Amino acid sequence: MKFLFTYFSLFFLVHFNTFAQRFYELNSGWKCNTILKIKDSGTTISTPAYSLSDWIPAVVPGTVLTTMLENKQIPDPFIGMNNEKIPDIFKTGNDYYTYWFVKDFSESVKSGEEVWLHFRGVNYSSDIFLNGKKLNAKKHSGMFLRQSFNITSLLQKTGTNRLAVIVYPPDEVGNPNGGQGGDGAIAKNVAHQYVAGWDWIQPVRDRNTGIWDKVIIEKTGKVNIKNPHIITLVPGQRKPEGAQKPATIKVSTEVENPSNTALKGTLSFTIDGKKVSKEITIRPHSTSEITLPDLLLENPKLWWPYGYGAQHLYPSKVQFVLNGTVSDEEKINVGVREIQADWNSVTRSKQISVNGQRVFIKGGNWIISDAMLRFTDARYDAEVRFHRDMNLNLLRIWGGALTERPEFYNACDKYGILVMQDFWGSGDCNGRWTDPMKRDDQWVRRKYPDDHNLFLESAADQIKMIRNYPSLAIWCGGNEITLPQDIMLPLRDSILTKLDGTRWFVDYSNSDDMSFNSLGGNGDGPYGIQPLKRFFEYRTWPFNSEIGSVGVGDYESLERFMSKENLVAPVYNTKSKKETVDSVWDYHKYIGYGGYIEPYGKAKDLRDFGKKAQLVNYDQYRSLMEGFSAHMWDWYTGVIIWKTQNPWTSLRGQMYDYYLDPNACLYGLHNGSAPLHVMFNQADSTIMITNNTFKHQYDLMWVAKTIDMNGKETSLGQAFAEIGPSTTRMITPINNSIRELAKKEGVFLSLRLLNLDKEIVSDNLYWLPDSEGNYSGLNTIPKAEIGIKTRQVAKGKVEVTLSNPAKNPVAFFNRLSLVDPKTKKRILPVFYDDNYISVLPGENKTVVMDYTPSSQEMPLVSLEGWNVKEQFIEIK
Template structure:
């Protein structure tokens, strides 16, 4: 790549903006649209107020053509049943079918004489932009991830009546959705997302998400505009979350744009934690310059830590440019003071991540996208990231077949302490890693995708500027399971990232030897299906596994949201053929099999029974997965990233909660297995172990081990004081003989507790163990439990629920708490449960706190239903 191209990328000023001044507003309602096939007038005419749009239909912006069609009831919900098959696919219709005009009338007369800017944060795929009869872009804009910014001051109407018109063209080519990963792979010739042509977890998105899919913003500034502020925090040495801190260094720069015909002299300044840092500067006419401010020493900083290790403190950062005593522009954001390191662990032969000098064992999830049709919201981002915090995870990897996640996603990750590994846009499937008969082109051709390497690099530089200030962003990744083409990867790694960021580890692809040395052969991923529990403990997989996962079907209420009644048929496993018979609609929604793992609980009677028993399997699978990896941290592993923790559509695989934000038992299995301080049982050697995934030495812990039979009779198997060092796993006590003897006839419950010196429970874990034949025969005949339930509102939107199980009876096993609409008796979503699928030992009680967004018109009911507890509906005391 020639140096001139690099300079072009870094000087690509019309693309660059990061956060917005206080004088800005979104154009997010009142849009209209029409297919280009019905409109023959040019954009210079359409964008004039005199042109009538009376017969145009309402449009969803931000959104896509398909989300607009859905809103206007022109198509049925593509996430329900087989509806997606009824929608014409762009590969068959041609691109014009989904090429649309979008128009927005808005009020702005700019009487204050400010500079007015139009920002489009994302259009898929190409577009021309018109305002009040004027075309704003000299050349058709291309690239899903390339932002646009235009100074429109001279085009704003003095009358205040303005019209914006944008014609949006789909990707080219659109790709053939032939059932392959990314269809025939041709979608990857664009700088766009690849899953829209179909994948093994989703059906094709019929319009390939054509539209103005991200925010459209009007910003008003003075004569100088601040763009792309860059904040770097340096935290030298090894820090602890508590106590006073040695100083941190804050390094700040920003771009200043002067669109006027005169030089502008003023002061660039920022305020942080009561301190002001400033520098006088002159910007020449019609130019943009980058200004570096003096380094600032922040004394006794409050640091930002990943979830489970410390607080997520965020400082308010305000940057201003002051011109002639007046503020020309202001940029505000939250800043987390932290430093990320990546070192090679010679024992595991993989990278290990450190934050503020302390190594962090990565417990992560693979994130696809919040919504497959790009219907994003702050509330949904917040809910989904919060679920990951509640799972006790500390990292999300943004998979390379999707997109650069939005700033609102990163804001949620900052809040909840979730580190992020951000892939760029490539995958081994579409981009040529393997021979694939489903693909249009051979490997050699696909290795050159996308068609426009310069566009990829411009887009990458732009997106780096957009998200580089978020403390949660920890790792850049070149591509999913493959390197990017050399003339993309080399300048990205060696020039663009060092210049625009330079503070984070760049791994060339997601299962690279640089991340995790693959001494076992293969591709370094998986397995992806259901596993025997002891395999997670015994089988040594890749030392930093970027993708490993299991099942994830929800319960009956989840299934009936998107499966027609006639298709609510449980899969049936045949021991003879070792295969499942599965309904076609389940298959369309990418069901991944439970195989023989349901039958030990008794053959599923129907879909409701299947969903109920699937939750037991779900909980066990993900608890064992994280326990097995944690048991070998720092000797086998430095981290694990689950494939995958969420679905952006109604898929029947790999998810801790469904598309509608209803959690299943996977979430709470992970919540248990990922506890920072955790007591656990190794099913292969029947030993009890403790993992301490914190930075603190834990002293004076009492380990209590009890076995409880199906009638509720308890037998002590051990009680001993233990201690455990920071970031350590210890095997404590073997119980092989006792536990196998007790489980022999009908299985047994194994209760593990860690108590502190105040006799408070700091970790508890309950396992249900099979009989000698591998069946849960005792669970199939266990008596009903007469658990009592009380609930009260402790504050608005927060409810405390107490379950008490009387002595003399069985364990009240696997109780699902749900908050219901009192009229429909359907679940309110989302609700955040401190714990769920909880079991209560005889003579004990447990209090669970749940949080939700209250509705003045609805006083919810609480539902509690367990394996051996009949559903009870409980009113909530005020």
């Protein structure tokens, strides 16, 4: 099937002497109705003359709920307690969410053409009818199994056609009883599991029933190319710069001949002006897998993860030429790179290498872009870009969700984010632990799903769909448990070996093969807020697949999905050590800050709570990544944060909210994950440098100083240093002097690295508590009057410079935003090269904001700081 084309090319015309090849989506003009009202057969409904007068507009790709929401039949389930107002399928029965979807479209056939209909995802079962004829011989099942039909002979000569699809919910919908995956029965299907509820989301009431992914019409000549496979071999240890030794490209593809006669032609692959080809004959009504001669690519431009090198992608194409005419063509962007996974005997964990260079994994756990499967190219691009901006280099696709879409992988290829792709299973539902919330015991759940053959067929299909993306680095059997042996063994030893064979397969996400767990427990976590020094001194698992902390946004983030009566700050009881929270907060899975707000002073209201929470957020995630980096290659080979995004309006584990508004977690991580970084070890009060690049860094001047609450500076020293590639080292201890300077009211600690041109290459500002552990000085710090300059440097790009006069205090923790000039509400998404910034006395800082203008009216810049007044500034 044709799903490897880039997401912005929905159809194209190739050169002369070529059939007018077209891809286009059937993504508008659909109508739907419930089977509770419609009793006619599919052969009748799919007849163009059948009346749809009382049918409603449908969202395709989408689900029953997205259609109901679009037609205002339900309230937005992401807002407040609205989800409780929507009937759950466990109580209504499956028929309530079983729907017909109908699409009228114009298409006719010219001589020599073949027309194909592709479904990239239906949840869960379906029957498909076109112009009064049923396309599938038996009911199709499986959320992840694609479908393809040659519809050439069924198209009307008039060009007027009707497609009708009946979509049935999952066979087992599960009881959403509050457990992880509800009662676990949702895992009996080959589908996603979170829809019955999890500790970060409430149940999705229709379990995402619908035509949830793209429906595509494709036109070819008499020969059809399917599932091309591109392998790039990059032997030896490479560097991002300089001339490269050759790389080998291996190409194979399936070639289909639907006609009644044998067809002879030429199959070819072209990249960077080079071409390999083979003369082949395809028997009638058959599909053959053809391997082309290897292609040697001289001096290739390589693809690297972000922070290590460029993400070069070569446009390439696979063609079949029949009688001098291009019958079919696949366009593929090829990233030339090779992934290796080796055992590190020091850490006792796997280490990942790209092009022969080991890469310290700084990752995030990704659930799904939208819990109701409302995917867009723009949202995928924005979310992956945010992860690039966090200076991360890997995303793990959690096993309770899905195989991510090609559009997601396009974004990861573009931004240099490696991907660890789980298959569909989780220890919570699939029987790893005893659980009184589950319907079946462990022995029964261990055999989930019911249809093992469907799982394997779906896995093979999804591997073919995404195996060519250079960002895909690791396959994982499932989340926190192995798949049943009669699934895992053929998947690992037969299917992946045959269909890919180039990537490491780890049997489950916290397997000893990934990270030897000599400490006991489950091999992941902790998940809650932690003392900062613990990130440095507590030795967790050497390749930790899940560790995380808090992540509540500020007031403006919270008011997007809460009513005014629910905008109430949590109240912490210092005696009981517990928080009291509003019921809507609890419903949206709030994870507590405990007593960590208190050192900044008890929150006066929700605005104050949100402001102080951002200080905690920043510190938590900066220290998390610094703590792991401090022990790079001796304790750890990687860490994957649980989790970095929310596909629902959840109040835990997020660097930005569902509406794509970043919070301070993102920028604390951006700082702590920087490729070249100077940092303060919170456990032993030493200054350290970490170098997450392949370059030896020479002649770096480190500079350390403190600034008190009135702006007075005290030098702690400076000296030249150097650091090797992919290394962390301690520079100097500052133990006693720091404690003495901070004991009264706390102090700011400024650490910087400068190059020989005196340019700052790493800049890190800490705020340290007083001897009682409180940030007492921050509550008395004087106001800072600062200068602000703005200018538009290009369309959709704004530059803001903050200037803090000498003898001022530090202008501390400033949040910048772009806002609508009328409503003063934030424009979303906006990408900042830094945020929550502080400006030292006598200095200035410049931030660049990148956004997509939606009107001719220029936005305003909003500024709000800890000791800087809130203000709105026009853009020059």
